[in-house]
Amino acid sequence: MYRFLLTPRWWVINLFVLLSVPVCLFMGSWQLSRFEDRVDSHQARQERSAEGAAEALAKPLDDLLPLTQETVGQPARATGRYDTGHEFLVPGRRLGDRDGFYVLTPLRTGEGRALPVVRGWLPGEADPARVPPPPGGEVTVTGVLQAPESRSSPGVHAGALPSGRLGIISAATLVNMVPYEVYDAWITVQRVREPMEAVPPVAPAGTGLDLKAFQNLGYTAQWFVFxxxxxxxxxxxxxxxxxxxxxxxxxxxxxEVPTPSPDGTPTTPTTPAPSGDSSAR
Known part of the structure; x- marks a missing residue:
């Protein structure tokens, strides 16, 4: 009964099934592993945030560079002097449900380069008169390492900001505003001077439990359904x-297909009568 499985048509069907099912299972497992990696990364980042930028856990800045997804979010420390002559305010930054601005002061390190340090956040419009001064002399600053930004906050046009304002925190932006080299990274201080508030670390794009992570979970279900x-x-x-x-x-x-007669005209097929019918005898 199952000899049809050996026909060319069914050879093609069976080959397609044997190839497509393992591929679907592999892709589903791969998407699931991507989701699990994002969950693990999110948990590790939360643990580091809970530990804070404790001095005992902070590593020297140069040990964490160049930036990777593993080093972003880790506590880092750097020693130098604050350049109060090139302090910047970063408007359009929200903390919770409040609008405000960051206070960014470059820290000149012994290597000559400067590390952008976000010393804190203040509510309201950006006003340098409300910003407390940074500590003088040589200091060791500890904060959470952050990746350079690629765009400014919504509603803030970086090219239209007045002097002393900054739209994007990145070396590419700061290099045109300060007369020295800048690290392509920045840190946010967690111990701030009042009335400023600490700026929480931001997870880099492509990590954590964001929408893309749950897309991986949805793709997992789709491949298994396929x-x-x-x-x-x-x-x-x-x-x-x-x-x-x-x-x-x-x-x-x-x-029943009609059987042609010798003269070429089709004949009506006859159905044999049952053996018990007397008319057939």
Whole structure:
């Protein structure tokens, strides 16, 4: 009954199933592993945030550079002097449900380069008169390492800001505003001077439990559904073919083709009478 499985048509169908199901399962497992990696990364980042920028856990800045997804969010420390002559306010920054601005002061290190340090956040419009001065002399600053930004806050046009204002925290922006080299990273201090408030660290793009992470979880379900759909369609085709072969074996649904006579005219096929019919004797 199952000899139809050896026909060329079914060889193609079976080969397709044997190839597509493992591929679907592999892709689903891969998407699931991507989601699990993001969960682990998010948990590790939360643990580091809970530990804060403790001096005992902070590493020298140069040990964490160049930036990677593993080093972003880690406590870092740097020693130098604050450049009060080039302090910047970063407007359009929200903390919770309040609008305000960051206070960014470059820290000149012993290597000659400067590290952008966000010393804190203040509510309201950016006003340098409200900003407390940074400590003088040589200081060791500890904060959470952050990646350079690629865009400014919504509603803030970086090119239209007045002097002393900054739209994007990055070396590419600061290099045109200060007369020295700038690290392509910045830190946010967690111990701030009142009335400023600490700026919480921001996870880099592509990490944490964001929308993209749950997209990976959705893709996982889709690939597994695809594998199940392929098996379901194979079963339906197999069942229909089996029923067709069985019906043919029983003579059900088989159309009789007229047999041509010697002169070429079709003759009406006759159905043999049952053996118990007296008229057939």
């Amino acid at each position: 594998a199940g759909f392929v098996l379901f369609m194979w079963y339906r085709l197999f069942r229909r073919e089996t029923e067709t072969v069985r019906d043919r074996a029983l003579g059900i649904g088989v159309e």
